[in-house]
Amino acid sequence: MLNSEKSWYHSTPKNIAAMLVLFALLLVFAPQSIAKTAVDFDPNLNFSKFKTFAYVGGSNALEFRELNPNYISERVHAGVAQALVQRGLREVPLDQQPDLVVRYWANSQSNMVAPAAGAGDIMTSGYWAYTYDLMRAEDSLDATLVIDLTDAKRKALAWRIYLEQKIVDDDSIWPKVLNEISKGFEHFPPSKKEIAEKQKERAEHPPKPPSQ
16 A cells, blocks of 8 residues: 555544534534514604504415414414513504504515505615615515504504514414514614614615605
8 A cells, every 4th residue: 555545544534533523513603594583663753652552463475375364463463462562562452543553464485575555665665675675685584574563643654573484374483483573572662772773774775766
């Protein structure tokens, strides 16, 4: 056996061990596939004035998914209500003139088109389009859940959370979805720092005109 071949032969176990260690480290430190969440809001609002909210359900546009809309609506309702109540707001019926109206939109990855009821213009134009476009461009998961909080008196969007996560008619996934909703609402109401950052962002990214 040649010296070079002998050297390679004896070093192979060490090489294999080194590769196994490297592979183990990559498994530990590699980024995990997790839900992505983003929050957008109107930085010119006084969020302390919001004391009550009403939940009005939402709209599903999930392609190739035979899901019970009531199933999704009930779980979104539970997650949002818990988060807002923890922050001192009170849920009231829609006919009691709530400060905020809560609605959700569920869209599939392959068809991130806003549902009816005028949501399309709100999502794809104005200042709100910047974050929407970022989430759409980076979308890599099964579905996108958008939760809107609308200022009822102004009839204008106040706060929005985007959540990219698998959405299925199955109890196993909803603890993760509800956990991401809870994380998103950690930014409600926005802090002074977050308000300043959002004002800067909107100054750097002017309103996007409605698509023709």
